[in-house]
Amino acid sequence: MPAATPLPPEKPPAATPVKIKPTAPKRYVVKKGDTLWDIAEHFLHSPWNWPEIWYDNPHIKNPHWIYPGDVLTLYYVNGKPRISITGGPRVSGLPTVILKPSVEYQALPRTEHPIPIQTITPFLVHPRVVPVELFDKAPHIVAAADRRILYSSDNRVYVRGLPADAKQSWYSVYRPGPPLKDPKNGDIIGHEVVYLGDIHIIHRGKIATGVLEHTREEVSAGDRLLPLARKHYDYTFMPRAPKTQIHAQIIALFNSISMVGQYQVVVIDSGTRDGLERGDVLAIDQHGRTINDPYATRQESRQVTLPNEHIGLVMVFRTFKRISYALVMSATKPITVGNLAHNP
Incomplete structure:
Protein backbone atom coordinates (compact mmCIF):
# COMPACT_ATOMS: atom_id res chain seq x y z
CA MET A 1 0.00 0.00 0.00
CA PRO A 2 1.49 3.37 -0.93
CA ALA A 3 2.29 5.78 1.88
CA ALA A 4 -0.41 8.34 2.62
CA THR A 5 0.21 11.79 1.22
CA PRO A 6 -0.29 14.57 3.77
CA LEU A 7 -2.85 17.21 2.89
CA PRO A 8 -1.47 20.66 2.14
CA PRO A 9 -1.77 23.09 5.06
CA GLU A 10 -5.01 25.00 5.13
CA LYS A 11 -4.66 28.62 4.09
CA PRO A 12 -5.47 31.12 6.83
CA PRO A 13 -8.70 33.04 6.23
CA ALA A 14 -8.34 36.33 4.46
CA ALA A 15 -8.51 39.28 6.83
CA THR A 16 -11.73 41.25 6.69
CA PRO A 17 -10.92 44.84 5.73
CA VAL A 18 -11.64 47.34 8.46
CA LYS A 19 -14.52 49.60 7.41
CA ILE A 20 -15.39 52.62 9.52
CA LYS A 21 -19.08 53.60 9.43
CA PRO A 22 -19.82 56.95 7.79
CA THR A 23 -21.80 57.75 10.93
CA ALA A 24 -18.96 56.80 13.30
CA PRO A 25 -18.43 59.45 16.00
CA LYS A 26 -15.03 61.10 16.33
CA ARG A 27 -15.48 60.98 20.11
CA TYR A 28 -17.55 58.64 22.28
CA VAL A 29 -18.04 58.65 26.05
CA VAL A 30 -18.61 55.18 27.52
CA LYS A 31 -21.89 54.89 29.42
CA LYS A 32 -22.88 52.47 32.16
CA GLY A 33 -24.38 49.39 30.54
CA ASP A 34 -22.34 49.67 27.32
CA THR A 35 -20.79 46.46 26.03
CA LEU A 36 -17.70 46.27 23.87
CA TRP A 37 -19.86 44.88 21.07
CA ASP A 38 -22.21 47.88 21.31
CA ILE A 39 -19.31 50.32 21.24
CA ALA A 40 -17.64 48.56 18.29
CA GLU A 41 -20.91 48.80 16.35
CA HIS A 42 -20.86 52.59 16.80
CA PHE A 43 -17.60 52.74 14.86
CA LEU A 44 -17.37 49.66 12.63
CA HIS A 45 -19.40 47.80 10.02
CA SER A 46 -17.86 44.58 11.44
CA PRO A 47 -17.55 44.71 15.26
CA TRP A 48 -15.15 41.74 15.32
CA ASN A 49 -12.50 43.99 13.70
CA TRP A 50 -12.21 45.94 16.96
CA PRO A 51 -8.77 44.49 17.93
CA GLU A 52 -7.34 45.86 14.66
CA ILE A 53 -8.16 49.47 15.50
CA TRP A 54 -7.80 49.44 19.31
CA TYR A 55 -4.67 51.22 20.50
CA ASP A 56 -3.40 50.37 23.98
CA ASN A 57 -2.77 53.27 26.32
CA PRO A 58 0.44 52.21 28.07
CA HIS A 59 -0.01 54.78 30.85
CA ILE A 60 -3.42 53.38 31.83
CA LYS A 61 -3.81 50.35 34.08
CA ASN A 62 -5.76 47.56 32.33
CA PRO A 63 -5.86 49.32 28.92
CA HIS A 64 -7.99 46.53 27.41
CA TRP A 65 -10.79 47.25 29.87
CA ILE A 66 -13.32 49.99 29.28
CA TYR A 67 -15.00 51.93 32.09
CA PRO A 68 -17.96 54.32 32.16
CA GLY A 69 -16.63 57.83 31.65
CA ASP A 70 -13.76 56.79 29.36
CA VAL A 71 -13.55 59.04 26.29
CA LEU A 72 -12.81 57.05 23.12
CA THR A 73 -11.39 59.03 20.20
CA LEU A 74 -11.21 57.93 16.54
CA TYR A 75 -8.14 59.14 14.64
CA TYR A 76 -5.91 57.99 11.78
CA VAL A 77 -2.21 57.08 11.61
CA ASN A 78 -0.75 56.69 8.10
CA GLY A 79 -4.30 56.37 6.80
CA LYS A 80 -5.21 53.55 9.22
CA PRO A 81 -7.97 54.07 11.80
CA ARG A 82 -7.24 53.87 15.50
CA ILE A 83 -9.28 54.28 18.65
CA SER A 84 -7.84 54.94 22.09
CA ILE A 85 -8.79 56.41 25.45
CA THR A 86 -8.04 60.14 25.40
CA GLY A 87 -10.11 61.41 28.30
CA GLY A 88 -12.14 60.54 31.36
CA PRO A 89 -11.34 59.80 35.01
CA ARG A 90 -8.46 57.45 34.26
CA VAL A 91 -6.68 60.01 32.10
CA SER A 92 -7.36 63.24 34.02
CA GLY A 93 -7.29 61.63 37.47
CA LEU A 94 -10.14 61.12 39.87
CA PRO A 95 -11.31 64.15 41.81
CA THR A 96 -10.55 64.16 45.53
CA VAL A 97 -13.30 65.56 47.72
CA ILE A 98 -12.06 66.99 51.04
CA LEU A 99 -14.43 66.67 53.94
CA LYS A 100 -14.00 67.63 57.53
CA PRO A 101 -12.54 65.93 59.41
CA SER A 102 -11.67 63.20 56.84
CA VAL A 103 -10.82 62.69 53.20
CA GLU A 104 -13.14 60.73 50.92
CA TYR A 105 -11.89 59.08 47.74
CA GLN A 106 -14.16 58.24 44.82
CA ALA A 107 -13.42 54.76 43.47
CA LEU A 108 -13.45 53.83 39.82
CA PRO A 109 -16.80 52.42 38.66
CA ARG A 110 -16.90 48.77 37.76
CA THR A 111 -15.69 47.77 34.33
CA GLU A 112 -18.29 47.22 31.63
CA HIS A 113 -18.06 43.75 30.13
CA PRO A 114 -17.78 43.17 26.38
CA ILE A 115 -21.03 41.17 26.41
CA PRO A 116 -24.08 40.73 28.69
CA ILE A 117 -22.12 38.69 31.20
CA GLN A 118 -25.16 37.60 33.25
CA THR A 119 -26.28 35.53 30.26
CA ILE A 120 -23.18 33.33 30.06
CA THR A 121 -22.20 33.07 33.75
CA PRO A 122 -24.38 29.97 34.41
CA PHE A 123 -22.69 28.18 31.49
CA LEU A 124 -19.23 28.95 32.89
CA VAL A 125 -20.04 27.76 36.42
CA HIS A 126 -22.11 24.67 35.57
CA PRO A 127 -21.71 23.22 32.05
CA ARG A 128 -24.84 22.25 30.15
CA VAL A 129 -23.04 20.23 27.49
CA VAL A 130 -20.01 18.08 28.33
CA PRO A 131 -17.57 16.53 25.82
CA VAL A 132 -18.01 12.79 25.44
CA GLU A 133 -14.36 12.02 26.30
CA LEU A 134 -14.82 13.76 29.66
CA PHE A 135 -18.27 12.55 30.61
CA ASP A 136 -17.98 8.87 29.68
CA LYS A 137 -14.97 8.45 31.99
CA ALA A 138 -16.47 10.42 34.88
CA PRO A 139 -17.05 8.65 38.23
CA HIS A 140 -20.66 7.69 38.96
CA ILE A 141 -22.90 7.06 41.94
CA VAL A 142 -23.74 3.39 42.49
CA ALA A 143 -25.95 3.35 45.59
CA ALA A 144 -26.94 5.06 48.82
CA ALA A 145 -25.89 3.94 52.30
CA ASP A 146 -29.49 3.37 53.41
CA ARG A 147 -30.68 1.58 50.24
CA ARG A 148 -33.02 4.35 49.17
CA ILE A 149 -33.53 4.87 45.40
CA LEU A 150 -33.54 8.69 45.26
CA TYR A 151 -31.11 10.82 47.26
CA SER A 152 -30.93 14.46 48.36
CA SER A 153 -28.85 16.77 50.57
CA ASP A 154 -27.12 15.15 53.58
CA ASN A 155 -27.59 11.63 52.18
CA ARG A 156 -24.50 9.43 52.18
CA VAL A 157 -23.81 7.72 48.83
CA TYR A 158 -21.19 5.44 47.27
CA VAL A 159 -19.15 6.44 44.24
CA ARG A 160 -17.32 4.23 41.75
CA GLY A 161 -14.55 5.27 39.35
CA LEU A 162 -12.99 8.02 41.46
CA PRO A 163 -9.18 7.97 41.04
CA ALA A 164 -7.49 6.75 44.21
CA ASP A 165 -4.91 9.54 43.98
CA ALA A 166 -7.45 12.31 43.35
CA LYS A 167 -6.76 15.22 45.70
CA GLN A 168 -10.04 17.03 45.12
CA SER A 169 -12.75 16.32 47.69
CA TRP A 170 -15.65 18.36 46.22
CA TYR A 171 -17.45 17.51 42.98
CA SER A 172 -20.61 18.50 41.16
CA VAL A 173 -23.22 15.88 40.26
CA TYR A 174 -24.80 15.78 36.78
CA ARG A 175 -27.42 13.64 35.09
CA PRO A 176 -26.75 12.62 31.48
CA GLY A 177 -29.24 13.77 28.87
CA PRO A 178 -29.52 13.25 25.12
CA PRO A 179 -26.24 12.65 23.27
CA LEU A 180 -25.03 15.23 20.74
CA LYS A 181 -23.84 13.82 17.43
CA ASP A 182 -21.43 15.15 14.83
CA PRO A 183 -23.69 15.98 11.86
CA LYS A 184 -20.89 15.02 9.46
CA ASN A 185 -20.32 11.41 10.56
CA GLY A 186 -22.84 10.65 13.33
CA ASP A 187 -20.21 10.24 16.08
CA ILE A 188 -21.31 11.15 19.59
CA ILE A 189 -19.24 14.19 20.60
CA GLY A 190 -21.00 15.31 23.78
CA HIS A 191 -23.85 14.91 26.23
CA GLU A 192 -26.40 17.40 27.41
CA VAL A 193 -26.32 17.32 31.21
CA VAL A 194 -28.42 18.59 34.12
CA TYR A 195 -26.72 19.95 37.23
CA LEU A 196 -28.16 18.24 40.32
CA GLY A 197 -25.99 19.42 43.22
CA ASP A 198 -22.60 18.90 44.88
CA ILE A 199 -20.94 16.04 46.75
CA HIS A 200 -18.23 16.01 49.41
CA ILE A 201 -16.01 12.89 49.33
CA ILE A 202 -15.27 11.83 52.91
CA HIS A 203 -13.69 8.39 52.35
CA ARG A 204 -11.63 7.27 49.36
CA GLY A 205 -11.15 3.77 48.03
CA LYS A 206 -12.21 1.51 45.19
CA ILE A 207 -15.75 2.47 46.21
CA ALA A 208 -15.62 5.99 47.67
CA THR A 209 -18.10 7.49 50.13
CA GLY A 210 -19.55 10.98 49.79
CA VAL A 211 -22.21 13.25 51.26
CA LEU A 212 -24.56 15.16 48.98
CA GLU A 213 -24.88 18.93 49.44
CA HIS A 214 -26.97 21.73 47.89
CA THR A 215 -29.07 19.38 45.73
CA ARG A 216 -31.47 21.03 43.29
CA GLU A 217 -33.08 17.80 42.13
CA GLU A 218 -33.16 14.26 43.42
CA VAL A 219 -30.02 12.24 42.68
CA SER A 220 -29.98 8.57 41.69
CA ALA A 221 -27.59 5.77 40.74
CA GLY A 222 -25.82 6.43 37.44
CA ASP A 223 -25.49 10.18 37.94
CA ARG A 224 -21.96 11.40 37.19
CA LEU A 225 -19.37 13.44 39.08
CA LEU A 226 -17.34 16.25 37.54
CA PRO A 227 -14.84 18.50 39.34
CA LEU A 228 -16.52 21.35 41.18
CA ALA A 229 -15.84 24.65 39.46
CA ARG A 230 -14.52 27.04 42.10
CA LYS A 231 -12.31 29.40 40.17
CA HIS A 232 -12.31 32.96 38.94
CA TYR A 233 -13.35 33.25 35.32
CA ASP A 234 -11.90 35.80 32.96
CA TYR A 235 -14.89 37.73 31.66
CA THR A 236 -12.80 39.80 29.25
CA PHE A 237 -13.68 38.89 25.67
CA MET A 238 -12.14 40.65 22.68
CA PRO A 239 -14.38 39.92 19.63
CA ARG A 240 -12.36 38.95 16.56
CA ALA A 241 -12.49 36.78 13.45
CA PRO A 242 -11.12 33.20 13.86
CA LYS A 243 -7.50 32.58 12.90
CA THR A 244 -8.43 29.38 11.02
CA GLN A 245 -11.13 28.41 8.55
CA ILE A 246 -14.21 27.19 10.43
Missing part, protein backbone atom coordinates in the same frame (compact mmCIF):
# COMPACT_ATOMS: atom_id res chain seq x y z
CA HIS A 247 -16.98 25.10 8.85
CA ALA A 248 -19.36 24.13 11.66
CA GLN A 249 -23.01 23.63 12.51
CA ILE A 250 -25.23 24.43 15.46
CA ILE A 251 -26.00 21.14 17.22
CA ALA A 252 -27.89 22.25 20.35
CA LEU A 253 -29.87 25.15 21.82
CA PHE A 254 -30.33 26.20 25.42
CA ASN A 255 -33.57 27.27 27.11
CA SER A 256 -35.50 26.69 23.91
CA ILE A 257 -37.17 23.81 22.08
CA SER A 258 -36.68 24.84 18.46
CA MET A 259 -35.16 28.32 18.01
CA VAL A 260 -33.21 31.09 19.74
CA GLY A 261 -32.44 34.78 19.22
CA GLN A 262 -30.13 37.50 20.45
CA TYR A 263 -28.26 36.88 23.74
CA GLN A 264 -29.20 33.21 23.90
CA VAL A 265 -26.67 30.39 23.89
CA VAL A 266 -25.99 27.70 21.28
CA VAL A 267 -23.56 24.79 20.93
CA ILE A 268 -21.50 24.32 17.76
CA ASP A 269 -19.64 21.21 16.64
CA SER A 270 -16.15 22.78 16.50
CA GLY A 271 -13.67 23.44 19.27
CA THR A 272 -10.02 23.84 20.14
CA ARG A 273 -8.90 21.10 17.75
CA ASP A 274 -10.33 23.24 14.92
CA GLY A 275 -8.55 26.37 16.16
CA LEU A 276 -11.51 28.07 17.85
CA GLU A 277 -10.73 30.41 20.74
CA ARG A 278 -12.70 32.51 23.22
CA GLY A 279 -13.90 35.68 21.54
CA ASP A 280 -14.02 34.27 18.00
CA VAL A 281 -17.00 35.58 16.03
CA LEU A 282 -18.80 33.33 13.53
CA ALA A 283 -21.42 34.13 10.92
CA ILE A 284 -24.60 32.02 10.98
CA ASP A 285 -26.27 30.96 7.74
CA GLN A 286 -29.62 29.33 7.11
CA HIS A 287 -29.64 26.54 4.52
CA GLY A 288 -31.15 27.61 1.23
CA ARG A 289 -34.55 26.08 0.48
CA THR A 290 -35.00 23.52 -2.28
CA ILE A 291 -37.94 24.48 -4.48
CA ASN A 292 -39.62 23.37 -7.68
CA ASP A 293 -38.98 25.71 -10.64
CA PRO A 294 -41.93 25.39 -13.08
CA TYR A 295 -40.13 27.65 -15.56
CA ALA A 296 -37.03 25.49 -15.94
CA THR A 297 -35.94 24.67 -19.48
CA ARG A 298 -35.60 21.09 -20.69
CA GLN A 299 -31.88 21.28 -20.00
CA GLU A 300 -32.41 22.48 -16.43
CA SER A 301 -33.49 20.52 -13.38
CA ARG A 302 -36.91 21.32 -11.94
CA GLN A 303 -35.44 21.06 -8.43
CA VAL A 304 -33.28 24.05 -7.52
CA THR A 305 -31.60 24.92 -4.21
CA LEU A 306 -31.54 28.57 -3.27
CA PRO A 307 -28.36 30.18 -1.81
CA ASN A 308 -27.73 30.04 1.93
CA GLU A 309 -28.93 33.14 3.76
CA HIS A 310 -26.92 35.05 6.39
CA ILE A 311 -29.10 35.38 9.51
CA GLY A 312 -26.82 36.29 12.43
CA LEU A 313 -23.55 36.38 14.34
CA VAL A 314 -22.38 34.42 17.39
CA MET A 315 -19.35 34.83 19.66
CA VAL A 316 -17.59 31.82 21.18
CA PHE A 317 -17.18 32.14 24.97
CA ARG A 318 -16.22 28.62 26.10
CA THR A 319 -14.35 25.95 24.16
CA PHE A 320 -13.80 22.22 24.52
CA LYS A 321 -11.95 19.87 22.19
CA ARG A 322 -14.80 19.23 19.72
CA ILE A 323 -17.60 21.55 20.83
CA SER A 324 -17.98 25.18 21.89
CA TYR A 325 -20.55 27.42 23.55
CA ALA A 326 -21.42 30.58 21.65
CA LEU A 327 -23.60 33.60 22.43
CA VAL A 328 -25.91 34.97 19.74
CA MET A 329 -24.84 38.60 19.25
CA SER A 330 -27.31 39.47 16.50
CA ALA A 331 -30.03 37.67 14.55
CA THR A 332 -32.33 38.71 11.74
CA LYS A 333 -34.23 35.40 11.85
CA PRO A 334 -34.65 32.66 14.48
CA ILE A 335 -31.52 30.50 14.80
CA THR A 336 -32.08 26.73 14.86
CA VAL A 337 -30.19 23.45 15.07
CA GLY A 338 -28.54 22.71 11.74
CA ASN A 339 -27.71 26.32 10.85
CA LEU A 340 -24.20 26.73 9.48
CA ALA A 341 -21.42 28.57 11.36
CA HIS A 342 -18.38 29.89 9.49
CA ASN A 343 -15.87 32.74 9.32
CA PRO A 344 -17.59 36.12 9.10
